[in-house]
Amino acid sequence: MSLLVVGSIAYDTVETPFGKVEDSLGGSALYFSAAASLFGPVNVVGVVGSDFDASKISFLKKRGVDLEGLYMESGKTFRWGGRYYEDMNKRETLFTYLNVFERFQPRIPEHYRHSEYVFLANIDPELQLQVLDQIEKPKLVVLDTMNFWISGKRSELEKVLKRCDIIILNDEEAREITSEANLIKATKRILEYGPKSAIVKKGEHGAMLYHNGHFFFAPAFPLEKVVDPTGAGDSFAGGFMGYIAKTDKTDFATLKKAVIYGSTIASFNVEDFSFNRLKTITMEEIEERVKAFKELTSF
Amino acid sequence: MSLLVVGSIAYDTVETPFGKVEDSLGGSALYFSAAASLFGPVNVVGVVGSDFDASKISFLKKRGVDLEGLYMESGKTFRWGGRYYEDMNKRETLFTYLNVFERFQPRIPEHYRHSEYVFLANIDPELQLQVLDQIEKPKLVVLDTMNFWISGKRSELEKVLKRCDIIILNDEEAREITSEANLIKATKRILEYGPKSAIVKKGEHGAMLYHNGHFFFAPAFPLEKVVDPTGAGDSFAGGFMGYIAKTDKTDFATLKKAVIYGSTIASFNVEDFSFNRLKTITMEEIEERVKAFKELTSF
Numbered sequence: 001m002s003l004l005v006v007g008s009i010a011y012d013t014v015e016t017p018f019g020k021v022e023d024s025l026g027g028s029a030l031y032f033s034a035a036a037s038l039f040g041p042v043n044v045v046g047v048v049g050s051d052f053d054a055s056k057i058s059f060l061k062k063r064g065v066d067l068e069g070l071y072m073e074s075g076k077t078f079r080w081g082g083r084y085y086e087d088m089n090k091r092e093t094l095f096t097y098l099n100v101f102e103r104f105q106p107r108i109p110e111h112y113r114h115s116e117y118v119f120l121a122n123i124d125p126e127l128q129l130q131v132l133d134q135i136e137k138p139k140l141v142v143l144d145t146m147n148f149w150i151s152g153k154r155s156e157l158e159k160v161l162k163r164c165d166i167i168i169l170n171d172e173e174a175r176e177i178t179s180e181a182n183l184i185k186a187t188k189r190i191l192e193y194g195p196k197s198a199i200v201k202k203g204e205h206g207a208m209l210y211h212n213g214h215f216f217f218a219p220a221f222p223l224e225k226v227v228d229p230t231g232a233g234d235s236f237a238g239g240f241m242g243y244i245a246k247t248d249k250t251d252f253a254t255l256k257k258a259v260i261y262g263s264t265i266a267s268f269n270v271e272d273f274s275f276n277r278l279k280t281i282t283m284e285e286i287e288e289r290v291k292a293f294k295e296l297t298s299f
Numbered sequence: 300m301s302l303l304v305v306g307s308i309a310y311d312t313v314e315t316p317f318g319k320v321e322d323s324l325g326g327s328a329l330y331f332s333a334a335a336s337l338f339g340p341v342n343v344v345g346v347v348g349s350d351f352d353a354s355k356i357s358f359l360k361k362r363g364v365d366l367e368g369l370y371m372e373s374g375k376t377f378r379w380g381g382r383y384y385e386d387m388n389k390r391e392t393l394f395t396y397l398n399v400f401e402r403f404q405p406r407i408p409e410h411y412r413h414s415e416y417v418f419l420a421n422i423d424p425e426l427q428l429q430v431l432d433q434i435e436k437p438k439l440v441v442l443d444t445m446n447f448w449i450s451g452k453r454s455e456l457e458k459v460l461k462r463c464d465i466i467i468l469n470d471e472e473a474r475e476i477t478s479e480a481n482l483i484k485a486t487k488r489i490l491e492y493g494p495k496s497a498i499v500k501k502g503e504h505g506a507m508l509y510h511n512g513h514f515f516f517a518p519a520f521p522l523e524k525v526v527d528p529t530g531a532g533d534s535f536a537g538g539f540m541g542y543i544a545k546t547d548k549t550d551f552a553t554l555k556k557a558v559i560y561g562s563t564i565a566s567f568n569v570e571d572f573s574f575n576r577l578k579t580i581t582m583e584e585i586e587e588r589v590k591a592f593k594e595l596t597s598f
Binding site: 086087088181182185188205214215224225226259294295296297 | 385
């Protein structure tokens with residue numbers, strides 16, 4: 001298994017009805033790695049500032065995460081601050097300091113270039129294209145993006161879409177990118193831009209996969225207490241791709257199971273701040289919840 | 300099987316992006332009956348005005364719907380007008396003329412009083428209580444309600460909740476009734492008011508059932524074209540209760556299947572205006588879609 005993620009590494013300050021954390025580890029690349037490394041090794045590309053405390057991610061190294069692509073630049077690490085309210089579906093961004101991330105130019109280390117599975121986390125589509133230019137014949141490229149790029153860098157985003165196999169986005173973004181109010185129609189129409197499959201995340205309503213003319217629906221795991229929703233999408237992607245890379249298959253049956261593993265790991269991730277829960281989680285706990293997922297929809 | 304519904308009978312004027320109908324048949328009792336009668340006989344209690352054209356519902360009689368409880372009063376039939384936009388999740392009410400429905404006092408015909416399965420459609424909780432006072436030992440009482448009664452007739456609604464077995468409501472209403480933002484917590488807390496089970500409808504995101512400490516999730520059937528969402532909730536309830544009444548069981552396995560049959564019939568219902576689709580639907584078409592539902596979540 002060779003799995004690559006290129007994304008952000010951040011210090012997050014997050015406030016939810018259950019507490020507050022300051023300068024806790026975050027960013028798409030780290031959430032993804034914490035999740036995907038449960039299945040096997042991960043190659044990470046990202047940038048941190050000289051204030052970054054690498055000892056805090058030593059658990060990732062132990063799990064087989066290759067951090068050679070984690071570049072340290074002079075300056076400060078990317079910082080994000082946000083607040084969630086009782087209704088966790090909405091969040092307020094309090095601040096975004098890009099810092100060293102503003103000048104991020106992804107350089108893919110030589111021994112990462114043969115990575116078979118590639119996750120382009122939500123970064124500038126121009127950078128996503130630069131990543132793809134440095135990779136040799138990946139088996140599967142999965143793309144994440146957001147409304148900011150859909151409206152702001154549409155043509156660059158369309159170029160990335162042509163070169164990816166699966167796009168992961170949320171329901172609002174699916175509607176925005178296709179100008180289609182009906183979510184089923186929107187999901188189908190995304191494939192006109194290039195990807196073979198689409199995954200639409202619907203927050204508390206779960207996720208759906210569209211592949212080869214077929215839909216698959218996964219509910220969100222019923223949680224009474226969501227401590228911190230930050231990183232739910234990236235830990236979903238990490239579980240999804242970790243499972244695929246480990247299985248080394250990309251057929252519909254594998255993608256469906258991967259969606260369930262992604263949903264499972266995301267559901268654990270939101271039970272604590274940062275990715276604290278993913279540090280201690282065991283494969284047994286994961287398998288148990290995957291079984292519970294089956295029960296949730298079987299009739 | 301003896302199944303009773305008490306609810307509204309209306310002439311609807313509905314405009315959607317796919318067209319417009321004027322004075323088409325509607326109302327919770329008729330949508331419910333059109334759906335439930337696919338499984339067996341239904342007893343209806345409701346009121347119409349002297350302008351009501353009974354010939355238009357002769358297909359219900361042929362399907363075994365007993366209309367003795369359909370009272371005709373002098374005056375006009377209840378009329379509702381609404382408009383749906385591209386995003387079908389939102390609707391605008393253009394007018395509501397209660398007409399004869401304003402003085403509706405449900406009288407349950409003698410031979411309906413032993414009905415085993417009772418659906419209290421969304422009407423004034425005071426009237427719902429009057430209905431229950433006239434029924435002898437029902438096996439299962441299912442209640443529908445709406446935000447209007449949650450805020451306006453809370454104490455009466457709480458009395459009905461104590462006397463029903465299952466409540467059906469939408470996600471907003473579940474949050475409103477319990478003042479709980481987390482939908483899972485809200486769904487569980489509803490049972491504190493009396494019902495043994497709760498069904499929360501989530502529109503395009505499907506429905507969930509909570510029963511005996513277990514959740515069951517059904518997606519909405521993926522439809523590219525929703526012609527008219529009016530009556531989706533009542534046709535869901537009709538399919539749900541029709542299946543239960545026919546099966547004559549109320550265990551979790553039966554309730555789960557009933558949710559799927561309800562979702563299936565609601566998904567057909569929204570494919571055309573009024574309940575036109577339910578007039579011509581066959582049991583084979585229903586069974587085929589139930590099978591497709593299974594595929595949507597199996598992994």
